[in-house]
Amino acid sequence: MKHLVTFSIYALLVLGSVVMFFPFVWMLLTSLKPFPEIFDLRFWPQAPTLENYREVLFKTQFPRWFFNSLVVALLTTLSVLFFDALVGYTLAKLRFPGRNFVFVLILSTLMVPTEMLVIPWYVMSTAYGWTDTYWGLLFPGLISAFGVFLMRQFFQTLPTDLLDAGRIDGLSEFGVFWRVALPLVRPALAALGIFTFLGNWNAFLWPLVVVQSPQMRTIPVGVALFSGEAGTAWNLIMAASSLAVLPVLLVFLFFQRQIIEGVVLTGVKG
């Protein structure tokens, strides 16, 4: 009886895993088929080819989109990590008038949906000539209110004595933050960093709005607009999708433990 239950549990989980993973498999298999083969729905490619990838990589500006996504995601992540930690630390560990007001002010911005801000951001970007620039792509995400909240929670758990020890050793207030407090919240920084990077790498709405020229597209926008023009060339569309999905999937498989623990950390704390 007990064996039967255990067996059923594993069977269900395997079945679910197939549903979760099959789309990636089918995407890859289709991307390796020549055009006429995609419609006969055989599982394995009869004449596997990398031609689809060659076409996407060389006939579109995919390498440039990859670079754009990397620039935007990396710069945004660095900025978020630095400023969110700094603000979180200030709100958790420094005493000054208006501290609660500042905290509530920052938190209140979480209630505003992106859609509401996109229109004024667009107006702003056209007025100042920020469309089609890296600055235009990344300015809305430079600091995250959620990250401020998260970092504040973590800094609050640090004993103040430890920071005072740093002050007695002659560190400036910034030195205390940078050399004493920051190294102690590394797990929180890792979690915040990973999510900021992924969020920006996968972002769709704002990059779609602020970019007009093909060479400034990020990967999701580039792949979507390319696919929209590809008609029924699903082999090419799946090659483009694979190029968008596989790097993220590889990074995830490599760091899956840290990433999942990061979700738990942010979810349970936040």
Add this chain to the structure above:
Amino acid sequence: MRPASPTRPRRVSLATREALWALAFLAIPLAFFLFIRIWPAFQALWLSLFNWHADPGQRVFVGSLHYQEMLQDPRLGQALRNTVLYTLLGVPTQLVLGLLVALLLNAITRWRDVFRAIYFAPYVTPAAAVAWVFSWMLSPNFGIVNEILGWLGLPAQPFLTSPTQALATVTLVVVWQNLGFQVVLFLAGLQNIPRDYYEAARIDGASSWQLFRHITLPLLNPVMVFSAVIGTIGFLQLFTQVVNLNFNDQGGPLGSTMTLALYIYQQAFLRLNLGYAAAITVLLFVLILVITLLQLRLLSRRVEY
């Protein structure tokens, strides 16, 4: 510049010094939040009172006109109904499935991390690209899903091409992508429940169902509230999957998958009705605010053992 004199710390009190540091640390972030987050929110409100024109001098003040238009816009009504329907369908589905998978994972000892990783993988992949994969798999004539239905002796389905099936299909794709997030949160919640509770209840003769009903569920309540709120906000802002699943007829067929976010996007950036679109974003804001507050109220009964 003369170096700071040794008496300086005595003149500037410790409290003032700390406040000055705080000011220095907060200056740039506060400017960011004011100019990039808070001021634009008010600007959206302001813009909703004008007829948009690229030249600021030619924007005409129309007062509440856009809000009156909203009441008589059947396509907005449809987008609103769809958005509510997505949320009502999607949030419970992903909560129940997420809890189910988490319970299964919690019951096994081997391969747990491998399964957890497989279920979580879709969550990290770009929604735009993944939607194209589903759009291909669900294609009525050449899609693998209908092929598999055929093997099982089931009739082929129109899925995204049918006004009656498209919304549910989009919902399932979104649930597929969100599921791992729910699973990971629920699993962490389950593992936080002390084993003693179960053991004590079992000694008292409680059945498995009673354990689940009276220990697991109440203690998971905070995680459920969090997941439900995050899930609801996500579904109310549904955009990327809808656009990419049916790229050549976004929101179609016959507007059956149209969402508020997509309608806002189309009004603002395809028709350049930025004022009207801004008015709809105000509606979205109010909707999200009200539902979030309601959910927090309804669901967050604290449980202490």
